[in-house]
Amino acid sequence: MATATVILLDGLAYGMVLFIISVGLTVTMGLMRVVNLAHGGFAMAGGYLAAMMIRAGVPFFAAAALATLAAGILGGIAEMTVFRPLYRKGELAQVLMTFGLTFVFIAALTWLFGTDVKILPIPSYLAGPVDLGFRTYPTYRLFLIVVGLLLFLLVWFVIEGSLYGARLRAAVDNPRMARAVGIDVNRLFTITFVIGCALAGFGGVIGAEMLQLDPFYALRYLVLFLVVVAVGGLGSFKGSFVAAITLGVVETAGKFLFTDIAAFLLFALVFVLLLWRPNGLLPPKSVA
Amino acid sequence: MSLGLGVENLSAGYGPTVVLDGLSLEVPPGGTLAVLGRNGVGKTTLLATLMGLTTLHHGTIKLGEQAIEGLPTHVRNRIGLGYVPQEREIFPSLTAEENLAVSFHEGGWSIEAVFDLFPALKERRHNTGNRLSGGEQQMLAIGRALVGAPRVLLLDEPLEGLAPIVIEALVEALTRIQRESGVTMILVEQKAELALSLTRDAVILDRGRIVFRGSSAALKADEATQAQLLGVAAKRR
């Protein structure tokens, strides 16, 4: 029983990390429909920045906030320069551009910080174990679960339910027509991209305990992010949340129970889920 | 407050292609203009150009006293241009209600008022755009323009796909709006007879140029011109 609880917690924590780190991609790729392979790059940039600041003595949460902001600004700049001409060019051009951008990210971080793993120290009050009564458990993982939940509620209320969300979907569906009903599409996209990249940066910081930072981060975990967004249903926060938790818990339990087939678990699960629900677990209304 | 719309020597098209060629016209404040012409003469291009959705080569567009040809599309909408595109261009992933909500500007029709005009739409308010019937989409496209507080309405074949009884209601409503708030209106329509009865003035386009201008009533009576420029005589054989 105790073990089951721990496995469940582990699964939840892992799922939350997946969610936290992918939620930004749900914004840029899910909502804005930009095939944003550079998502990991923004996350990584956020993580590196926070690591640097913490090393320089900035407190953890301040560093996380600043890094989130910085990743957002970086995203804003990227949006106005290289992404804006991209929206009308189709998916393949977007693949090429964001792949190139990712390469540049990797090279830049290698150049600035070398190839080593960068440690992002977590504050001591989160670093230790807590006593659950029947055994101890890493505090940080509980923290991850809480942060994941809060983040989900936040984005859900802000984006899914609001007129902002509807405007954004309108602009993505048909930018020409969105302009014709008075939506400032350019500004809307810039803001949204900033949000997406800020979320990426935030994920890079908060998730660094599990998804360790090194320059190759941008590509190493990319598939993981894509999986969550696709299984959840493109552009659905509820979907990516459910997908992340499902994948996290099922994979963790599977690894514990059947170590032999651990390697196949995640993608076998993805395969089955997507064949079962090609539009994702909880797709947006218009495709359900 | 109603505004007039003036176009001077307008040349526009798609990329380097020129479709409208040195076109000028004027609609006085509160005026109504029917734009007629066969397939492919540039009617849609004219309205799209007014909205800033095509490539403008040269010419000026004035809304009241203000030159607007340099303004981005969304600003044109906000200062009073309401647009019903020919292909409806409903946002497929938004519900009917959201389609209206994102288009709403202060002073426009309320969403409920649109639903009163099109009761059928009200029943489908939670359907996403891609799950509305063709006619429902058309109603929504019109409603979307109305909630945007338009001072000039640009209607590109707004009656297409609507049931006769709905057309009746719509015609009534348009007449009423026109009378009450003096909205300026440019109407592109294939059903010439209907268009002419709804408008005060009319132009006929051919290959990007105006080949006829006059009052709607006069044109309605002038079957010879209609036959010659629109080919409608065949219909009333």
Next chain:
Amino acid sequence: MSAFAHPALSVRGLCKSFGALRVAQSIDLELAHGARVGLIGPNGAGKTTLVNLLTGVLPADAGTISLEGEVIDKLKPEGRVRRGLARTHQINTLLVEESVRDNVAIAIAERERVAWSMLRYAKAWRACLEEADERLREMGIMDVADRRVSALPYGQQRLLEIAIALALKPRVLLLDEPAAGVPAAEAHHIHEVLERLPAEIAILIIEHDMDVVFRFARHIVVMVQGRVLKRGAPAEIAADPQVRAVYLGRSTV
């Protein structure tokens, strides 16, 4: 047994719901060979949905559809087309990157079953192109044959929709508002083209332009909220107070 022993298309008890919304409630419909049937009804009555059910684009909840006596419920849309059931779309569905001619030629290649051939380009395809030109000439859009569809004015796209459906040489043809967006003169032209089709072809036409329907159809079906409200000769329908109340309004026919 000859094909004429059966109606061209026959529908029994067709049902379809979208959640709580019942868009087809046990619809019966029969198109004899050579039928010219008009289907009218208020917006959202379920006319387009009916076409989608007949062509297999949407799965029906219940009911059977047979095409010349053969039950086609289990067939995919493409299978039904290959057995002679063609349609046009209310909302244009065209290959926008292709030229007008290629849009038609691709359909002809499919009809002629040469679309599987991978290695013989010249002969088969050239024949398709030639026939495509014929179809375009017939629809009066030959002058834009080389244009990309995306640069075509809307009205001509509508005509292309029809040209493609005709190119399939169907035995049952379902037209979903073919004349919408087409100027009156051209609408008349469409009428003529349809009139010239072989007499045994069954045609169902959905239209909101009463001039077109009443000129073309010899039999009219009125649909309201997923049910057939009335069927009958045009004159009967035009005079029917119920139909007037829900659909026709004051319009003169």
Next chain:
Amino acid sequence: MNPAWHALPWLLAIAFYFTAGGYLSLGTSILVYILLTLSLDLALGYAGIITLGHAAFFGFGAYGAALFAIHVNADPLLGLVVATAVTAVFAVVTGMLILHTQGVTLLMLTLAIAVLLAEAANRAYKVTGGDDGLQFTMGPVLGLFRFDLWGQTAYLYTLVILFVWFVIAWKVVHSPFGRSLDGIRQSQARMRAIGTPVWWRLIAIYAISAAMAGSAGALSAQTTRFVGLNTLGLLVSGIAVVMLVLGGTRRLYGAFLGAAVYVVVQDFAAKVNPFYWMFVIGGLLMATVLFLEGGLMEVLDIGRRWLRRLLRGSDPT
């Protein structure tokens, strides 16, 4: 297009053979990548099958060829044919499972297949050598031409196979079948409405494309007499997509240009500075997207127009 243009890439390839010096094996690997990219152009470019799983076929072909050489027969052509055929069968089976989906879903499914296959290969290390890979020996091509140290046989062998596949690809995309693929990419609804069996047609092109990718894998294994797990890796799929888009989709020759430029630039930049070639490649990709609508092939188009104008001495427009 003027037929003379068609001869150009092949003449260049032959000229390279005589001038390459120690770069012949680089040339061979470019040819292999071209074949892989070309295969992707059929599936992704023409038929619109969004895939990140072509490594599965590449690797399938590579291991197929290696295992065949080790356990059955060391004849290269025989091995190539068998590997190609087996890959096609694998593609038909997986294609039937996944080709009713589209877009990101399809992308993830293809990716999942590739990942699962790679894991399976890793687990089956008794057969595949796992992470150590498989080393093997090949017989002479046609019983005559030994794979020599200079890589001459390898290059010419690969070039000939590439040519054969190119001719097939050219025929396919210009056939009525190819035209129907164009249609399917643009609107499956439209194609169904004219009676196209969309699913089967996608399976067919998927299998052809996979066979081609399998050939590329087999050639890669045969010419290096080694096969490793990286042939099944995600990077292979990713790079192939990048090469294709870089060169330009739906041009066939785009695959040539994309693969060649990518490999050469990468190789060159990595020599100048092995640490930072990613800057150069990354910049190249971004610049291409920003400045060339249709990939690098556009440069050729511009050049060709320019040349024609120069030759005619006047502007025909």
Next chain:
Amino acid sequence: AETVKVGVIGVFSGGFARWGEQFKQAIEVFQKHHGKVVNGNTIEIILRDAGGPDPAKARQLAEELILREKVQFLAGFAFTPNAMAVAELITEAKMPTVIFNAATAVITRRSPYFVRVSFTLPQVSAPIAVWAPKNGIKKVVTVVSDYAPGHDSEQTFIKVFKANGGEILESIRIPLSTTDFAPFFERVLQQKPDAMFMFGPGGPPSVAMINTWASRLKPAGIQLVTTNETQAIDLPKIGRAAIDAIGSSNFTEIIDTPLNKRLRADMTAMFGPDQVPDVATVGTYDGLQLIYMTVAKLGPRPNPDDVMKFWTSGLKWESPRGPIAIDPKERDIIQGVHLRRVKEVDGKLINVDFEIVPDVKDPWKEENK
């Protein structure tokens, strides 16, 4: 005077670029120590990037280096598949090749022109399996990354451990793609072993594995036995989690051989305080020592067979890690293996040797004669 070209194939970009960086740093330090000239002949080192485990690329680079650059020696190889892939080629081209890092036992048997100066996985896995049962570690769960090197060290450990009276409770192989190791380690916890033997793939996953051990198994009194996972270069990244981990390595970075002291000092001076010599550093350093010795002895254009004869003549020399030798028969390295434990001394984490097993040959080759 002539130029002697040495082609070094490494991984300088991508996810494993750290290896390349170490190669490069070692080369620079070595050149600082020994210059670029031997007997008046300039030694030119040409770096080539394989980008990761990519055999086809490695082979292509090797061909180019041999045919176009006309190198006298090939060297490098961070990864086994890359080394294996050039075996046929170097045999045919008679190209003496020094392996700086790749550690799968069998490599040197694949071509008579290979020599290895790094280590083999069985070589570092066996001594600790001998030590453990004698020191209270009787029951062990092995946890290795599921790829060839992991299998290699798992197999060796299990065999030797059992032979010495230990008991293996379970053997877990963790997929390379794993990001969260918790479920696997929970499974270890359930078995209640005395210790866990671990082999990771290096880089981020290895760091994560040790962290997970520290947070879940260490509190339950389960010790950690590893091979090279606690390199000094990684310790700052792992942090205090690494304390008490037992390691078994061919090189402990803080040992006080004079050469190592100098190497360490120069590394920090040249590349910053975080840079310490590592297994790959000494592998590279000794590889170059071997090449310089060869040029000094045989001149700038030696006959390959003479080179191999020289390399198999029972060579011994002083490495930063201590005395090393080349097994004349297997062309593989013979060296001491350091058994050690991570300790915190003056606020710094270091490996403290508690035993050095001298002159260890590769056990796999002993067994597969």
